[in-house]
Amino acid sequence: MIDILLFAFLMLTALGILRLRDLFAAAMLSSLFSLLAASLFMVMDAVDVAFTEAAVGAGISTILMLATLAITKRQEKARKRQLRPGPALLVLACGAMLIYGTLDMPHFGTADAPVHTYLAPRYLEVSPIEVGPPNIVTSVLASYRGYDTFGETTVVFAAAVGVLLLLGGRRRFRDAGWDITMGVDLREVQEIVARRQEGLKLPEGDP
Amino acid sequence: MFAVAMIAILICMALLISKAFTADSVFDRILVINSFGTKTVLLIAVLGFLSGRPDFLDLALLYALMNFIGTIGVLRFTRYGDLSSMDQDTTQKPDGVEWL
Numbered sequence: 001m002i003d004i005l006l007f008a009f010l011m012l013t014a015l016g017i018l019r020l021r022d023l024f025a026a027a028m029l030s031s032l033f034s035l036l037a038a039s040l041f042m043v044m045d046a047v048d049v050a051f052t053e054a055a056v057g058a059g060i061s062t063i064l065m066l067a068t069l070a071i072t073k074r075q076e077k078a079r080k081r082q083l084r085p086g087p088a089l090l091v092l093a094c095g096a097m098l099i100y101g102t103l104d105m106p107h108f109g110t111a112d113a114p115v116h117t118y119l120a121p122r123y124l125e126v127s128p129i130e131v132g133p134p135n136i137v138t139s140v141l142a143s144y145r146g147y148d149t150f151g152e153t154t155v156v157f158a159a160a161v162g163v164l165l166l167l168g169g170r171r172r173f174r175d176a177g178w179d180i181t182m183g184v185d186l187r188e189v190q191e192i193v194a195r196r197q198e199g200l201k202l203p204e205g206d207p
Numbered sequence: 208m209f210a211v212a213m214i215a216i217l218i219c220m221a222l223l224i225s226k227a228f229t230a231d232s233v234f235d236r237i238l239v240i241n242s243f244g245t246k247t248v249l250l251i252a253v254l255g256f257l258s259g260r261p262d263f264l265d266l267a268l269l270y271a272l273m274n275f276i277g278t279i280g281v282l283r284f285t286r287y288g289d290l291s292s293m294d295q296d297t298t299q300k301p302d303g304v305e306w307l
Contacts, residue, residue, distance in 0.1 A: 004216050009224055016228050028236040032227055035247045042251055047263055059277045064282040
C-alpha cells in the first residue's frame with residue numbers, strides 16, 4: 001500500500017520534471033525524486049541502496065546540477081513540444097519488453113528465489129568465522145567482493161576527479177584573469193582599452 | 208497508531224509535492240525539499256515501528272544529518288554560485304540569487 005502510493009508520487013514527480021521549464025525547479029524536483037526513491041527502497045528493505053540513493057541523488061547530484069546551472073542559464077530554451085509517434089512507439093515497445101522480462105523473475109520477497117538459495121546461506125553461516133564482522137553485508141562487500149568494491153571505488157573516485165576538474169578548473173582560470181575559451185589575458189586587454197581611452201600611446205610590441 | 212501516523216506523513220508528502228510544482232520562488236522550493244527530507248526521516252522512523260523492526264532508527268538520524276548538510280549546500284550555491292568560497296568573498300555574486 002505504502003509502496004504503491006510512493007510509486008504514484010514518483011511518477012507525478014517525473015512528469016513534473018518533464019513539464020517544467022525552470023531548470024532550478026527541475027533540479028530541486030529531481031532531488032525530491034531521489035528522496036522518494038530512497039523511501040521506496042527503504043520500504044522494500046534495501047536500506048543500503050536507499051542510503052546511497054539519498055546521499056548521491058538528493059545530495060551530491062543536486063549540488064552538481066546547481067553548479068552546472070551557475071555556469072549556464074536557468075531557463076530551458078523554449079521549443080515546440082509535439083508528440084512524435086516514432087520515438088514514442090520505440091519507448092513504449094522497450095518498456096513493454098522490460099516488463100515482459102520481469103514476468104520470469106521470482107516474486108518480490110519469495111523465500112526460494114535463486115538469490116536467497118545460491119550463496120546467501122553460505123554467507124550467513126560461515127562469514128562470522130571466515131571474515132569476522134557481525135554485519136554480514138559488510139563482510140560480503142569488503143571481503144568476498146573485495147575486488148569488486150575496489151573497482152567501484154576507483155570508478156567513483158575517477159568520476160569525482162573529472163567533475164571537480166570540469167567545475168573547479170574553470171573558476172580558477174577566471175580568477176587568474178584568463179578566459180579559457182579565448183586564451184587571451186583579459187586583464188591585459190582591459191589595460192590596453194583603458195590606455196586607449198585615455199589617449200595614451202600603446203607600448204611597443206603590444207597588438 | 209503508527210498506521211495513522213504513516214497516513215499523515217504520506218498526506219504531507221502529497222501536499223509537499225503539489226507545492227513543489229506550484230512554488231513561485233527559489234526559497235520556497237528549497238524549503239519544500241528540506242521539509243520533504245524531514246518527511247523521509249519520519250517515514251523511515253515510523254516504518255520501522257510499523258513493521259515491528261525499529262532497527263533502522265539510527266539511519267533516520269543519518270538522513271536528518273544529510274538533509275541538513277544538503278540544504279546548507281544548496282543555500283550556499285544560491286548565495287555564492289560556488290561551494291568553495293568559504294571566506295567573506297561576496298565580490299563575485301554579491302546579491303545572492305541574481306545568477307539564478
